[in-house]
Amino acid sequence: MLKITDLHASASDKEILKGISLTVNAGEVHAIMGPNGSGKSTLAQIIAGHPGYEVTSGTIEYDGKDLLDMEAEERAQAGVFLAFQYPVEIPGVTNAYFLRAAFNELRKARGEEEVDPMEFLDIMEEKLKLVEMDATMMQRSVNAGFSGGEKKRNEILQMAVLAPKLAVLDETDSGLDIDALRIVAGGVNALKRPDNATIVVTHYQRLLNYIVPDFVHVLAGGRIIRSGGKELAHELEAKGYDWLLEPVSV
Amino acid sequence: MTESYRDQFAANAANGGGEGPTWLPALRAQAFERFTALGFPTTRDEDWHFTSVTPIAERTFKAVKSAPTTLTLTDIAPWLVNESWQRLVFVNGRLEPLLSHFSELPAAVQLSTLSDALREEPEWVKQHLGTLAGFDRAAFTALNTAFMQDGVVVRIPEGECVEVPLHILHISDAHAAGAAVHPRLLVVAEAQSQVVLVESYVGLGQASYLVNTVAEVSVGDGARVDHYKIQRDGIEAFHVSTVQVTQGRDSIYHSFSYAAGAALSRTNVYTKLLGTGGEARLNGLYILDGTQHADHQTFVEHLAESCASRELYIGILDGSSHGVFNGKVYVDPIAQKTDGKQTNKALLLSDKARIDTKPQLEIFADDVKCTHGATIGKLDEQALFYLKSRGIGGENARALLTYAFAAQVLETIEIDSLRLLLERAIFARFTNLALE
Numbered sequence A: 001m002l003k004i005t006d007l008h009a010s011a012s013d014k015e016i017l018k019g020i021s022l023t024v025n026a027g028e029v030h031a032i033m034g035p036n037g038s039g040k041s042t043l044a045q046i047i048a049g050h051p052g053y054e055v056t057s058g059t060i061e062y063d064g065k066d067l068l069d070m071e072a073e074e075r076a077q078a079g080v081f082l083a084f085q086y087p088v089e090i091p092g093v094t095n096a097y098f099l100r101a102a103f104n105e106l107r108k109a110r111g112e113e114e115v116d117p118m119e120f121l122d123i124m125e126e127k128l129k130l131v132e133m134d135a136t137m138m139q140r141s142v143n144a145g146f147s148g149g150e151k152k153r154n155e156i157l158q159m160a161v162l163a164p165k166l167a168v169l170d171e172t173d174s175g176l177d178i179d180a181l182r183i184v185a186g187g188v189n190a191l192k193r194p195d196n197a198t199i200v201v202t203h204y205q206r207l208l209n210y211i212v213p214d215f216v217h218v219l220a221g222g223r224i225i226r227s228g229g230k231e232l233a234h235e236l237e238a239k240g241y242d243w244l245l246e247p248v249s250v
Numbered sequence B: 001m002t003e004s005y006r007d008q009f010a011a012n013a014a015n016g017g018g019e020g021p022t023w024l025p026a027l028r029a030q031a032f033e034r035f036t037a038l039g040f041p042t043t044r045d046e047d048w049h050f051t052s053v054t055p056i057a058e059r060t061f062k063a064v065k066s067a068p069t070t071l072t073l074t075d076i077a078p079w080l081v082n083e084s085w086q087r088l089v090f091v092n093g094r095l096e097p098l099l100s101h102f103s104e105l106p107a108a109v110q111l112s113t114l115s116d117a118l119r120e121e122p123e124w125v126k127q128h129l130g131t132l133a134g135f136d137r138a139a140f141t142a143l144n145t146a147f148m149q150d151g152v153v154v155r156i157p158e159g160e161c162v163e164v165p166l167h168i169l170h171i172s173d174a175h176a177a178g179a180a181v182h183p184r185l186l187v188v189a190e191a192q193s194q195v196v197l198v199e200s201y202v203g204l205g206q207a208s209y210l211v212n213t214v215a216e217v218s219v220g221d222g223a224r225v226d227h228y229k230i231q232r233d234g235i236e237a238f239h240v241s242t243v244q245v246t247q248g249r250d251s252i253y254h255s256f257s258y259a260a261g262a263a264l265s266r267t268n269v270y271t272k273l274l275g276t277g278g279e280a281r282l283n284g285l286y287i288l289d290g291t292q293h294a295d296h297q298t299f300v301e302h303l304a305e306s307c308a309s310r311e312l313y314i315g316i317l318d319g320s321s322h323g324v325f326n327g328k329v330y331v332d333p334i335a336q337k338t339d340g341k342q343t344n345k346a347l348l349l350s351d352k353a354r355i356d357t358k359p360q361l362e363i364f365a366d367d368v369k370c371t372h373g374a375t376i377g378k379l380d381e382q383a384l385f386y387l388k389s390r391g392i393g394g395e396n397a398r399a400l401l402t403y404a405f406a407a408q409v410l411e412t413i414e415i416d417s418l419r420l421l422l423e424r425a426i427f428a429r430f431t432n433l434a435l436e
């Protein structure tokens, strides 16, 4: 589904990603861990199409298409979804409006009829239950004044509504209390299908107890320095990253 | 340039303009002399530094004596906001009784034309008219006073609450070409009373005309006046407007000023907080394109203790339009515990659009909280990316964020039907999405 080959990328003339290769197949869950500043969010944002990063070499293939050649909105319409590490506040646009607009843009792109506000209300209701969010949040401006946990939950709500093929969750667990973590993970698991895939960026093995990864990758200094199964996350939890980092690469 | 109005003034005085109680022609004459002495403001005047009124000054706009309009209720329906409101409809400055209806109000509440009020209660009118909006240093107010036509008088007696908005609709059409209209509004809300006013200015077509309006608003102790002004004059028109308010103890004056029309507009909202505990909420939204120029000036005088003022002005500028916001706040030495906040934000949608903002705070009391903030910018790139990452494409994302920028101040509109009307209009202007 996703094939990243030797990806190099920079921002403000600073090289951040220094040759990343990663293949994600349908039905798989991949976890990406790694120290602060190693390039995890950069990778996530590049997959989503953030214009602030320059890909200097390498390729990303998604569903047989050249992902780097697509605008951010085209990627979303093709089923790519990024749950932001720092969700953006949009005062003046209600959550309900935003979600419905997004939902309809995706439907239009697939050649389907748009849904009207009443129909959308039914869809909403079900998804709100999934993430245990109060319906009053829908009438508030997107993320404006939301608590940290509410913003993360709102990301999962969007994911639930948009039903992506490839979901990238960038530290969706950070700042969540235990209950919220369970709810968010439950939401992600409920949306799991054999034909979609998930990449979770996290610092904590805790999340991976709920969302069990098929593969764990360690990203450090802009490279994947180790890949393994879910037991790698336990090892990292116990030993930290130091044992993986070669002295010369620091 | 002001001299060119002298013949008109003389003609006007000789024919109709000289009517009314004896003090009125005297007031007009005094105002006219002041107007010629002051002349039109120039950019050397501090208050007009960013706005040149040369296009107004170099022409002589004629008073219109137009025939009754042929516009029908259907023609004006789009501008009524809500058909059930009491309303006075003026076309080219002339009251149109067939389009108006304003008789369904509590008996004690007075809503009438200025000429009726002058006939029925000349002494009461004399006590108020011209006493709030001085023309000593205001040429346009002097000009209005000299030529003011059928205006509107609103008097809400003590303790009376009028909840349904009163609408004063000024329409200018092709017959207004080359003409000046000088609407006048006098509002006296006595102690503990409440009233909601909507003033609309609408231009139909491309005519070039001048609207020079003056409103005087007295908000009594414990009274509340909500005052909405919706300016959608024609794109070739000139619009100059001054609202002068005085506020009593524990009163609330809430103003919302919308400017989307006119080639050149200047909107002044001035309030004097005279009694303790008064509150002024002054909000505004201007949306400009092409070569439009819109200048807003506010002046809040804190002249008593423990008053609050809140200002939020939002501008959206496209093309090579030019916006000006000048927010003056004066805090008198006796006005301790003043709480003032002024915010103005402008969104520039093109490289050629320009905004000049000038907050002016003069604070002479020590125990006060006064803040002001101005931001000028382009659309937030992070927010754009967020929308795109959800499938909302480039143009739509920009449009949605532009609308959202306006929505920050639209939400201060407390009349649902009016807020919806503006939300829809602005949404449609920027997007081809559906709001509902």
Ligand SMILES: Nc1ncnc2c1ncn2[C@@H]1O[C@H](COP(=O)(O)OP(=O)(O)OP(=O)(O)O)[C@@H](O)[C@H]1O
Pocket (backbone or CB within 6 Å): A011, A012, A014, A016, A034, A035, A036, A037, A038, A039, A040, A041, A042, A043, A052, A085
């Ligand atoms: N737009 C940018 N301009 C300049 N430097 C950037 C930009 N974006 C990211 N960086 C830098 O690139 C490096 C990687 O950042 P990134 O956000 O990808 O790290 P991360 O692995 O997600 O870290 P964390 O675990 O703290 O979230 C950091 O040093 C960061 O400062």
Ligand SMILES: [Mg+2]
Pocket (backbone or CB within 6 Å): A040, A041, A042, A085, A170, A171
């Ligand atoms: Mg990160």
